[in-house]
Amino acid sequence: GAVVSQHPSRVICKSGTSVKIECRSLDFQATTMFWYRQFPKQSLMLMATSNEGSKATYEQGVEKDKFLINHASLTLSTLTVTSAHPEDSSFYICSTGGGSGYNYGYTFGSGTRLTVV
Amino acid sequence: DAKTTQPNSMESNEEEPVHLPCNHSTISGTDYIHWYRQLPSQGPEYVIHGLTSNVNNRMASLAIAEDRKSSTLILHRATLRDAAVYYCILRDPNQAGTALIFGKGTTLSVSS
Numbered sequence: 001g002a003v004v005s006q007h008p009s010r011v012i013c014k015s016g017t018s019v020k021i022e023c024r025s026l027d028f029q030a031t032t033m034f035w036y037r038q039f040p041k042q043s044l045m046l047m048a049t050s051n052e053g054s055k056a057t058y059e060q061g062v063e064k065d066k067f068l069i070n071h072a073s074l075t076l077s078t079l080t081v082t083s084a085h086p087e088d089s090s091f092y093i094c095s096t097g098g099g100s101g102y103n104y105g106y107t108f109g110s111g112t113r114l115t116v117v
Numbered sequence: 118d119a120k121t122t123q124p125n126s127m128e129s130n131e132e133e134p135v136h137l138p139c140n141h142s143t144i145s146g147t148d149y150i151h152w153y154r155q156l157p158s159q160g161p162e163y164v165i166h167g168l169t170s171n172v173n174n175r176m177a178s179l180a181i182a183e184d185r186k187s188s189t190l191i192l193h194r195a196t197l198r199d200a201a202v203y204y205c206i207l208r209d210p211n212q213a214g215t216a217l218i219f220g221k222g223t224t225l226s227v228s229s
Binding site: 004006032034036043044045046049051091093094095097105106107108109110111113 | 153155158159160161162163202204214215216217218219220221222
C-alpha cells in the first residue's frame with residue numbers, strides 16, 4: 001500500500017512563531033492531500049484539501065491565512081501554522097487518497113503533535 | 118456523507134473475539150462501508166471495506182447486514198495492540214477528490 005511520511009512527529013514552539021509540517025507521499029504521486037486537526041479525546045476534523053499546483057480548499061471556520069498549505073509537487077504538501085498561539089496546540093494529520101473507483105484508499109501520516117508555549 | 122452511529126466505547130479481553138457495531142440507516146446504494154482505526158498518538162490506518170458481501174482480510178472481518186443499514190467489524194482474537202479508536206465511515210466512490218469524514222468512533226479497550 002501507499003506510504004505517507006509526516007515530519008516532524010513532535011514540535012514545541014513559542015507563541016508567535018511559525019511552524020511547518022511536511023507530508024510526503026513516498027511511493028506514488030498524490031494530486032490530492034488532506035489535512036486534519038485533532039484535539040485530545042476528539043475525532044479528526046478536516047481542515048483543508050490540498051491540490052497539487054492549485055490553491056487549497058479550506059473547511060468553514062479554518063483561517064486560510066493562519067494555516068498556509070502548499071502542494072507544489074506530487075509528493076509533498078506542507079502545512080505552515082503561522083503566528084502560532086497556545087490554542088493551536090493540537091495533533092495535525094495529513095492523508096492522501098480520495099481517488100475515484102471502489103478500490104481507492106486513504107493513507108495517513110503518523111501525525112504531528114504541536115505544542116505552543 | 119451519510120451518517121454512521123457507533124457506541125462510544127467497548128471493552129474486550131485478550132484472545133477473545135470483538136464485534137464492533139455500526140448503524141448507517143441512511144446509506145445510499147453506492148456507499149461503501151469503510152473501517153479505519155487509530156492507535157494512540159498515530160494517524161488512522163485502514164482496516165477493511167465492503168459494499169454488500171461480507172469481507173475478510175488478515176486484520177478483520179466485515180459483516181454487512183442484508184439491508185445494508187448496519188455492519189459489524191469483527192476482530193477474531195483481540196490483542197493488546199488492537200486497543201484503538203475504530204471508525205466506521207461511508208463513502209461514495211464516485212466522489213473523487215473528497216476526504217474521509219470521521220465521526221466519534223468506538224474506543225476499544227483490551228484487557229490482559
